[in-house]
Amino acid sequence: MKKLLITLLIPCCAIAVDAQTKKPVAKKTVSTVAAPVKFASTMDSASYAFGMSMAASLKNGGLKTLNYDLLMKGFKAEFSGQKTALTQQSAEKAIGNTFKTVSQAKYAGIIAEGKQFLDNNKKTAGVQSTASGLQYLVLTQGTGTKPGPTDSVLVHYKGTLISGKQFDSSYDRGEPITLTLNGVIPGWTEGMQLMSTGSKYKFFIPYQLAYGERGAGPDIPPYSTLIFEIELLKVNGK
Known part of the structure; x- marks a missing residue:
């Protein structure tokens, strides 16, 4: 064991002595200032402005970086009418998946909070769950007609x-509301048929059965788990 320690210490000492005998090398500073851009025409300045506008829009959407080489290849191919490496459908899917990932990362706290709430809530006495993940508690059981999916x-x-x-x-408005079950959030459509x-x-x-990744207005953030008390007064039919 002592021999091993000695062999490890020798290189370290040699490095330390060598470092003392050599003059320190000044660190090179990397400039973060962009190289000057020259505009020879209005089209030049407009082209640069388009790039600025696109970048600002994507940043506002939550993106922090892109593969700039592929960005320009896709841009040039589409703009010049060449055959693109992606179909329109696959391109839209790629963009949608990317923004979905960014959005889920941004609202990870709300997603986790909702999941934990539902996991705990399903253990509550009387709470029942459907295959879709909808949970419900019967407060009053009626005996009248059940509505259909488009009623x-x-x-x-x-x-x-x-x-x-x-x-x-x-209730606060003092007036019930008439609605059709195929025009509401999926949780309502499924739940009210029960x-x-x-x-x-x-x-x-x-x-997933409420307002999803978009939320609704200023009061319902994206990815919100919601609680509704619903009283079915009448089935009007189709």
């Missing part, structure tokens, strides 16, 4: 975030 219904409801913050209520007229259910809706 018009008359309902009273209240909506809150999992924090308890209310964002909408027909209800008989006269029922009141409490729904716990994961973001």
